[in-house]
Amino acid sequence: MFNPFDEKPITLSDTMMDWKRMYPKPYDKNTSDPYTKVRVILMNGIEAESIVFAHQLHRNCVNNDLRRELAMLRRSEQQQQKRIDWLSPTNETALEKTISYEQVAVDLTAWLAMHEPNPYVKATLDFILLEDFDHLYRYANLLDMDDNIPAHDIVKKYVEIMPGRPTISEHRHPVDTVMRPVDFKTADVRTKLNTLIIVSAEQQTMNYYMNTGALYYNDLGRQLYQEIAMIEEQHVTHYGSLLDPNATWLENLLMHQYMECFLYYSFAQDETDASIRSIWEQCLEQEITHLHTAAALLQKFENKHWQEVVPGPFPEPLHFRDTREYVRKILGEQVELTCDLEDLVNVNDLRDDHRFFWYQECINHDVNAVPSHVVIAEHQKKFGTDYRFENELSPVESLRDRRTDNTDLGRKKTRVPQMV
Numbered sequence: 443m444f445n446p447f448d449e450k451p452i453t454l455s456d457t458m459m460d461w462k463r464m465y466p467k468p469y470d471k472n473t474s475d476p477y478t479k480v481r482v483i484l485m486n487g488i489e490a491e492s493i494v495f496a497h498q499l500h501r502n503c504v505n506n507d508l509r510r511e512l513a514m515l516r517r518s519e520q521q522q523q524k525r526i527d528w529l530s531p532t533n534e535t536a537l538e539k540t541i542s543y544e545q546v547a548v549d550l551t552a553w554l555a556m557h558e559p560n561p562y563v564k565a566t567l568d569f570i571l572l573e574d575f576d577h578l579y580r581y582a583n584l585l586d587m588d589d590n591i592p593a594h595d596i597v598k599k600y601v602e603i604m605p606g607r608p609t610i611s612e613h614r615h616p617v618d619t620v621m622r623p624v625d626f627k628t629a630d631v632r633t634k635l636n637t638l639i640i641v642s643a644e645q646q647t648m649n650y651y652m653n654t655g656a657l658y659y660n661d662l663g664r665q666l667y668q669e670i671a672m673i674e675e676q677h678v679t680h681y682g683s684l685l686d687p688n689a690t691w692l693e694n695l696l697m698h699q700y701m702e703c704f705l706y707y708s709f710a711q712d713e714t715d716a717s718i719r720s721i722w723e724q725c726l727e728q729e730i731t732h733l734h735t736a737a738a739l740l741q742k743f744e745n746k747h748w749q750e751v752v753p754g755p756f757p758e759p760l761h762f763r764d765t766r767e768y769v770r771k772i773l774g775e776q777v778e779l780t781c782d783l784e785d786l787v788n789v790n791d792l793r794d795d796h797r798f799f800w801y802q803e804c805i806n807h808d809v810n811a812v813p814s815h816v817v818i819a820e821h822q823k824k825f826g827t828d829y830r831f832e833n834e835l836s837p838v839e840s841l842r843d844r845r846t847d848n849t850d851l852g853r854k855k856t857r858v859p860q861m862v
Contacts, residue, residue: 551570557636644677
């Protein structure tokens with residue numbers, strides 16, 4: 443297996459790019475493979491997370507020698523992020539890109555869950571998978587209604603579009619969004635990578651909706667972005683709590699760089715766009731330098747060897763593949779799950795006075811004002827049915843009615859048949 447620590451790095455100065463190299467040729471939104479868009483969105487989020495983390499480390503560090511090292515590293519990361527983010531073409535609307543964001547969430551979460559060795563971490567991934575799956579459905583209905591664009595033209599054959607755990611049911615009390623942390627000292631390297639990758643991806647989605655939602659051109663779209671942005675905050679809290687709080691700043695810095703190397707290595711193998719594959723290969727070369735720099739800083743300032751944090755060789759690369767059957771399986775088995783502190787439980791098993799029901803009544807007491815429901819109701823009113831793209835009927839019988847949006851499933855005690 444590929445070991446980035448065995449590679450000879452270029453100098454950090456040589457990672458710097460001029461404007462011509464930094465400004466890339468965008469992908470074609472109509473002809474590019476959906477997974478090319480998925481990789482671009484994910485790597486933009488990965489770079490953004492690395493930059494934000496490095497800024498936080500800078501602000502919590504008293505040693506200016508270390509802060510100067512971080513400034514150089516961060517500038518190189520900033521150039522990578524700008525290069526990747528600017529791969530998005532000028533004719534791609536925010537809502538079209540949102541469909542791809544939710545495809546990232548669905549396909550990435552499913553792939554990570556399918557390859558996660560830690561049962562608890564896998565369960566947390568499966569849980570959120572059904573929520574992002576539903577977000578794709580809600581945004582797809584908005585896109586069809588507002589712009590007359592079927593979302594399956596964007597995701598093509600890779601993802602089905604139909605209800606997941608209804609977004610109205612996803613609003614949980616804040617104390618029930620905190621999970622148990624993973625001990626990175628004993629965790630499998632796959633778990634370390636998976637948790638940091640999914641935090642970065644969900645954080646990017648949260649930030650995108652925070653900054654994009656208010657710019658939408660009508661009230662219903664603005665309201666839908668606002669609601670789902672609140673759910674994304676829950677998701678970032680949910681996944682962020684899995685990270686090991688005992689890891690030091692410089693251990694985390696090394697882990698970030700290792701994750702970036704792993705993803706660039708993975709994506710360079712699968713990328714079908716030759717121009718973008720070249721960018722992944724160049725970014726891998728740059729990230730190997732970043733990784734060696736982080737390892738040197740860990741050794742210098744904490745007297746720790748990189749092998750105390752990561753094993754070196756990469757695990758199996760991350761390959762985006764068809765996950766439709768897996769998503770269907772989880773949907774059929776887990777649609778009624780919610781959280782009780784750190785545990786995932788069926789909503790029917792909660793006490794009648796559980797805080798979940800109080801919080802639902804607090805914000806969703808008027809169901810007809812909940813944007814994620816209104817957008818479906820409006821589509822049904824205009825066209826007679828909702829918008830879907832499914833290979834066969836939903837595995838959940840109570841989600842099959844295309845003329846009525848189910849606002850009870852997952853938020854009220856009404857058990858439904860599973861895996862019908």
